[in-house]
Amino acid sequence: GAGVSQSPSNKVTEKGKDVELRCDPISGHTALYWYRQSLGQGLEFLIYFQGNSAPDKSGLPSDRFSAERTGGSVSTLTIQRTQQEDSAVYLCASSPYTRSEGYTFGSGTRLTVV
Amino acid sequence: TQLLEQSPQFLSIQEGENLTVYCNSSSVFSSLQWYRQEPGEGPVLLVTVVTGGEVKKLKRLTFQFGDARKDSSLHITAAQPGDTGLYLCAGAEGLGQFYFGTGTSLTVIP
Numbered sequence: 001g002a003g004v005s006q007s008p009s010n011k012v013t014e015k016g017k018d019v020e021l022r023c024d025p026i027s028g029h030t031a032l033y034w035y036r037q038s039l040g041q042g043l044e045f046l047i048y049f050q051g052n053s054a055p056d057k058s059g060l061p062s063d064r065f066s067a068e069r070t071g072g073s074v075s076t077l078t079i080q081r082t083q084q085e086d087s088a089v090y091l092c093a094s095s096p097y098t099r100s101e102g103y104t105f106g107s108g109t110r111l112t113v114v
Numbered sequence: 115t116q117l118l119e120q121s122p123q124f125l126s127i128q129e130g131e132n133l134t135v136y137c138n139s140s141s142v143f144s145s146l147q148w149y150r151q152e153p154g155e156g157p158v159l160l161v162t163v164v165t166g167g168e169v170k171k172l173k174r175l176t177f178q179f180g181d182a183r184k185d186s187s188l189h190i191t192a193a194q195p196g197d198t199g200l201y202l203c204a205g206a207e208g209l210g211q212f213y214f215g216t217g218t219s220l221t222v223i224p
Contacts, residue, residue: 004156033211035214040200040217040219041216041217042118042120042202042214042215042216042217043157043202043204043214044214045211045213045214048210048211056210056211091156091157093156097209102147102149102159102162103157103159103212104156104159105155105156105157105158106156107154107155107156108154108155108156
């Protein structure tokens with residue numbers, strides 16, 4: 001597609017429920033990243049996929065968080081047993097391998113846990 | 115995890131004024147990027163710098179990468195209301211992921 005697409009754009013869930021956030025990167029981009037952003041703050045790195053290599057999961061805050069990337073394209077970030085502190089905007093980005101053009105971000109999913 | 119501190123955290127200025135935003139770290143980066151983010155949108159890349167001491171200009175924006183590749187600055191001349199947004203620096207070592215700074219929220223008052 002022309003840009004990075006994320007869905008849903010907004011999600012309200014009850015504490016303890018599981019949620020899935022979807023990211024559809026730019027076609028041909030080998031790298032895909034998930035970040036989390038609290039209101040007006042910087043971006044917290046979560047996980048990074050590069051081609052067929054094992055993902056870098058070093059930023060995942062707990063074992064309730066997981067992500068997969070199927071067929072080197074679409075990625076899903078899953079949060080199990082959501083907590084109120086999980087409320088944030090979850091941003092996905094993709095880039096070519098060389099990254100010289102920087103990351104292209106989606107508009108994010110605003111997650112609210114009530 | 116590299117920590118990038120940005121200052122100031124918040125900045126509110128009048129249209130036409132000049133300003134400088136700073137990005138500092140104890141880590142050495144192979145490349146550093148600056149992004150601008152508007153409400154409800156993802157960050158958009160402004161510039162990438164890779165060489166210590168490098169200076170890049172983008173219209174009224176001037177970006178500088180420190181000689182030691184640990185810090186950077188963004189200077190805006192004659193700020194316009196359209197410059198309002200959250201400015202983020204991001205640094206990377208090698209080909210790994212970029213780590214983002216704490217952000218500077220800029221408001222330019224007409």
